[in-house]
Amino acid sequence: MAFEPPQRLVRALGEAPESAQDTEWLGLLPRLAEEAAARRGVRVQRVQAPGGRSSLVLLVHYPDGTPAALKLAPPSARPDRELAALAHWGGFGAVRVLDTRHDDDALLLERLQPEVSLRSLPEAKALLEAAGTIRRLWVAPAADHGFETVAERTARQGVAMAKADEVAQPLVRVALAVRDELTAQGQEEFLLHGNFRQGKVLAGERAPWLTVGPEPLVGDRAYDLARLVRDRLEDQVASSTGASGARRRVNKLADSLELDRDRVRGWTLFRAVESGTRALAAGRRRDAELLLEFAGWL
Numbered sequence: 001m002a003f004e005p006p007q008r009l010v011r012a013l014g015e016a017p018e019s020a021q022d023t024e025w026l027g028l029l030p031r032l033a034e035e036a037a038a039r040r041g042v043r044v045q046r047v048q049a050p051g052g053r054s055s056l057v058l059l060v061h062y063p064d065g066t067p068a069a070l071k072l073a074p075p076s077a078r079p080d081r082e083l084a085a086l087a088h089w090g091g092f093g094a095v096r097v098l099d100t101r102h103d104d105d106a107l108l109l110e111r112l113q114p115e116v117s118l119r120s121l122p123e124a125k126a127l128l129e130a131a132g133t134i135r136r137l138w139v140a141p142a143a144d145h146g147f148e149t150v151a152e153r154t155a156r157q158g159v160a161m162a163k164a165d166e167v168a169q170p171l172v173r174v175a176l177a178v179r180d181e182l183t184a185q186g187q188e189e190f191l192l193h194g195n196f197r198q199g200k201v202l203a204g205e206r207a208p209w210l211t212v213g214p215e216p217l218v219g220d221r222a223y224d225l226a227r228l229v230r231d232r233l234e235d236q237v238a239s240s241t242g243a244s245g246a247r248r249r250v251n252k253l254a255d256s257l258e259l260d261r262d263r264v265r266g267w268t269l270f271r272a273v274e275s276g277t278r279a280l281a282a283g284r285r286r287d288a289e290l291l292l293e294f295a296g297w298l
Contacts (some may be wrong), residue, residue, distance in 0.1 A: 081215075112202040170282060194214055225257070
């Protein structure tokens with residue numbers, strides 16, 4: 001099986017903090033994929049294109065023709081935690097794991113429709129379906145779970161944010177203060193998706209919509225809405241409603257899921273600034289400007 005890793009994945013790993021382990025993984029990826037497929041007794045049809053920024057997904061099938069998807073992610077993405085979260089959800093609201101017998105960090109998943117996500121729906125319908133999907137994911141984690149907490153992840157992110165370009169520092173200071181206030185108030189204990197947005201919810205056969213690609217952690221449900229609030233960001237920035245539209249979106253999502261509006265707004269601000277500072281550090285200035293402008297509206 002000969003293929004080149006998707007360029008989006010190569011670029012994303014190049015922007016991340018240097019990791020010798022991830023660099024080695026990328027060089028071994030064709031061999032790792034071939035070995036993972038052979039262990040599971042599936043045959044590779046093709047690489048899913050254009051592919052994601054965080055993993056390689058191969059479209060595969062069993063000898064009897066049953067379709068599946070084989071996902072491989074770099075060590076820094078903690079595929080073991082993704083597997084643990086998907087196994088805990090057991091296919092309820094999320095893609096189902098088909099084979100858990102191997103410990104090579106590859107995931108054999110049910111085949112969804114990667115070209116049909118909630119982004120294909122009108123905005124109001126997409127938000128409605130997104131709210132219904134994420135509600136299913138918010139369950140109590142296992143007692144012996146090994147996931148990060150929201151407080152732990154955001155503390156780690158805050159260290160990097162504090163080193164951001166001076167142009168972002170006013171918003172960074174606000175975001176860090178909001179983070180400290182939110183974590184000081186105590187945290188819920190829900191299993192969270194961690195990277196939930198419209199593009200992470202795909203059409204399926206077993207259920208109309210199922211989520212993929214979690215970056216799981218445990219804590220405050222409001223944190224899990226933050227990425228969804230800023231979906232279709234370029235459209236929001238281009239809209240005449242601007243700041244008022246963003247705040248209405250916060251309120252609508254918070255109310256639909258019976259969450260505190262201020263907590264949803266606060267985590268949305270923090271996560272937009274965190275994403276903006278990462279984009280600045282990676283040289284993606286246009287993305288950074290959009291994210292920081294959005295954060296300023298909140």
